[in-house]
Amino acid sequence: MMVESASETIRTTPSNQNGVSSQSDGGGGREGGSNGDTNGEISPVDLLHLQQQQALQAARQFLLQQASGLNSSGSNEVKQSPVQVRAHTHTHAYTHARPKCCFVRICIILSPWLLQLCLHQLATSTTQCDIGQLGSKQLAFQQQLIQMQQLQQQHILNLQRQGLVPLQPTAAMQSLQQAMCPSDLQQLWKEVSGVQSSEEALKQAEGLDLSTNSSNSTSAFPKAASAHIPLHSLVNGHSHTPKRDSHEEHAGSHPLYGHGECKWPGCEALCEDMGQFIKHLNNEHALDDRSTAQCRVQMQVVQQLEIQLAKESERLQAMMTHLHMRPSEPKPFNQPLNLASSGSLLKRDSDLYPEGLPHPPTSAATPITPLRQGPSVISSSSLHTHSHSHTHGVGPIRRRNSDKYCTPIASELAQNCEFYKNADVRPPFTYASLIRHAILESPDRQLTLNEIYNWFTRKFAYFRRNTATWKNAVRHNLSLHKCFVRVENVKGAVWTVDEVEYQKRRPPKMTGRGNLVSVTSFHICAQSVILTPLSLSLSLCVCLCRSPTLVKNMISGLGFGSLNASYQAALAESSLSLLNSPSLVTPSAASLNMLHVGHDDVSSTVEQVNSNGSCSPTLSPHQYSHQVHVKEEPTEVEEDSRSVSLLAGITHNLPLPSDERDLEEDLPTEELE
DNA sequence: ACGCGGCTAAACAGTT
DNA sequence: GAACTGTTTAGCCGCG
Numbered sequence: 001m002m003v004e005s006a007s008e009t010i011r012t013t014p015s016n017q018n019g020v021s022s023q024s025d026g027g028g029g030r031e032g033g034s035n036g037d038t039n040g041e042i043s044p045v046d047l048l049h050l051q052q053q054q055a056l057q058a059a060r061q062f063l064l065q066q067a068s069g070l071n072s073s074g075s076n077e078v079k080q081s082p083v084q085v086r087a088h089t090h091t092h093a094y095t096h097a098r099p100k101c102c103f104v105r106i107c108i109i110l111s112p113w114l115l116q117l118c119l120h121q122l123a124t125s126t127t128q129c130d131i132g133q134l135g136s137k138q139l140a141f142q143q144q145l146i147q148m149q150q151l152q153q154q155h156i157l158n159l160q161r162q163g164l165v166p167l168q169p170t171a172a173m174q175s176l177q178q179a180m181c182p183s184d185l186q187q188l189w190k191e192v193s194g195v196q197s198s199e200e201a202l203k204q205a206e207g208l209d210l211s212t213n214s215s216n217s218t219s220a221f222p223k224a225a226s227a228h229i230p231l232h233s234l235v236n237g238h239s240h241t242p243k244r245d246s247h248e249e250h251a252g253s254h255p256l257y258g259h260g261e262c263k264w265p266g267c268e269a270l271c272e273d274m275g276q277f278i279k280h281l282n283n284e285h286a287l288d289d290r291s292t293a294q295c296r297v298q299m300q301v302v303q304q305l306e307i308q309l310a311k312e313s314e315r316l317q318a319m320m321t322h323l324h325m326r327p328s329e330p331k332p333f334n335q336p337l338n339l340a341s342s343g344s345l346l347k348r349d350s351d352l353y354p355e356g357l358p359h360p361p362t363s364a365a366t367p368i369t370p371l372r373q374g375p376s377v378i379s380s381s382s383l384h385t386h387s388h389s390h391t392h393g394v395g396p397i398r399r400r401n402s403d404k405y406c407t408p409i410a411s412e413l414a415q416n417c418e419f420y421k422n423a424d425v426r427p428p429f430t431y432a433s434l435i436r437h438a439i440l441e442s443p444d445r446q447l448t449l450n451e452i453y454n455w456f457t458r459k460f461a462y463f464r465r466n467t468a469t470w471k472n473a474v475r476h477n478l479s480l481h482k483c484f485v486r487v488e489n490v491k492g493a494v495w496t497v498d499e500v501e502y503q504k505r506r507p508p509k510m511t512g513r514g515n516l517v518s519v520t521s522f523h524i525c526a527q528s529v530i531l532t533p534l535s536l537s538l539s540l541c542v543c544l545c546r547s548p549t550l551v552k553n554m555i556s557g558l559g560f561g562s563l564n565a566s567y568q569a570a571l572a573e574s575s576l577s578l579l580n581s582p583s584l585v586t587p588s589a590a591s592l593n594m595l596h597v598g599h600d601d602v603s604s605t606v607e608q609v610n611s612n613g614s615c616s617p618t619l620s621p622h623q624y625s626h627q628v629h630v631k632e633e634p635t636e637v638e639e640d641s642r643s644v645s646l647l648a649g650i651t652h653n654l655p656l657p658s659d660e661r662d663l664e665e666d667l668p669t670e671e672l673e
Numbered sequence: 674a675c676g677c678g679g680c681t682a683a684a685c686a687g688t689t
Numbered sequence: 690g691a692a693c694t695g696t697t698t699a700g701c702c703g704c705g
Contacts, residue, residue, distance in 0.1 A: 430678085430679065430680090431679080431680080432679085449693085449694065449695085450693090450694095468682095469680095469681065469682085470681095472681075472682075472683085473679095473680065473681070473682095475694070475695060475696085476680085476681085476682095476695095476696085476697090477679090477680095478694095478695080478696095479694095479695055479696050479697075480696085480697085486695080492689095492694095493694080493695090675705105676704105676705095677703100677704085677705090678702100678703090678704090679701100679702085679703090679704105680700100680701080680702080680703105681699100681700090681701085681702105682698100682699085682700085682701105683697100683698085683699085683700105684696100684697085684698085684699105685695100685696080685697080685698105686694100686695085686696080686697105687693100687694080687695080687696100688692100688693080688694070688695095689691100689692080689693070689694090
């Protein structure tokens, strides 16, 4: 019954034409960022206001209805009012359809936690209401509605303050689109798959604890306690039936069957053969509320993807127009990049953000910088943060990915500072890079162990738990890596960073492991398809546009001949002008990268040069004025230090232009907040 | 299959 | 003695 009411509300609510997006976000998390109405100009805030107004209007009507019933029939005449009937008989709420429908109608267009508030009100009035108290009850309800209104406004303010509800409609829609990424959708499916029958859902909702929800609604990335409720509202009894006709079912292949398992969203049931699958399909995915809801969500998925595709295509056109390129050949341009995304890089991406963290919509160029995609498009709540398929209990992400693949930790942290602070998400950085960052961020570039601990817990919600594990790891890293230097101080021991040693940690191997992801990506791009000079240059252009760091890495790759002559010729033919564009890359940067390869964090090397105007990559001398315990690391490559030193000298002589400096994201002076 | 980097766990010693 | 700090080793895993 709740389902019907919900769908009815959706149909009659102009702003809720998309089931997925029919709910205002109860907690600012991912479930709120999926408005499919991206063509309109309604911002989420407007949407919330609209819903709020509608809710209040419906509530007022409901109250008026009750009031008129009271007035017309007298205080003892209770049969005309559903509430009074309920009050009179003291029966349970959902034995009376009409008041519940009314309440549900009101509540569905409220945010999920307000829905729970309504249900709570319903339950309270059901069990406690007495005829004599009805007048005061109405007053109380009216007051609660006002309170709800205030709460919701507060909620909107919270969302705005957290940046989760942008004020600009277009930006808002864009972020909402990004929020609806495949992993989110997959999770959505799982949620919908778990949808109980409507009556069960109502029962469950009725039993929800309000106290917990209020806190959820104010946290930045709440556990999606209310995530189920919006999905209930998706259910529409009039949507398509997912059942295939018999001809299609027995054709030997089925769109919903592949690799021995059911491809019904969120199902993944194993079926040995088609017959078993058909049986499974008929049994498990018959025409019922759940299947209907799932089908409806799938419609939203498709719609969302289409909208996303349209937007990305438009963006591509604009980019190409801007770059004076011919938009007539988008296919070879898209193809290599998509291939890259479906290859090892995508796997790596999924490793980093297995299910929970959002994978932003795959645009033409995003695969090149997969690691920038995680929290950078924060839309996910911590709903999935425990779903990382870690090997161990607390689960280390194999994070050297980001560390290695040119994700500047400073910019990542700067962009997603609040995210890591609030969400219980493990940061995609190695301990070493985090420790280094913590130390370099400190005023004196030195921290005690305890201060490092504090930095970890201050910056990352994740490190507020499992303290024994990660603290041990921190100590282990401090001891193990030569780049961390223990300095005996007056106050005790402090830890500093030896940048030279840090850069030496991974010796350059241009053809082996340890390469920057961007170069690897480009190799995949280049080798996966038959490249024409134009397609190659197009790929390059997008890569370069999307990832300034990639410019450096790419050139470094070229400089070391990791691309063969034909590729370089293609580059020279088609992309030379672009590569020589001051806005993208400069000769100094090019020469810089001819020498600088193999470091996990490109900008960190530049950082040494520019951080304090000195070309010395080492720490300031005063930091070594005390006793220093020198550690030895087994792997040392002499050429590394030479290249770094040489690099420092070159970059010192060739100051970077302002544009280039803008690309340096890992400067230690860059504050996180 | 192998090597490497990264992580966790644990043992141990020294210091506070 | 407990807690903290620092070192070292072992084993596992993912990746190239």
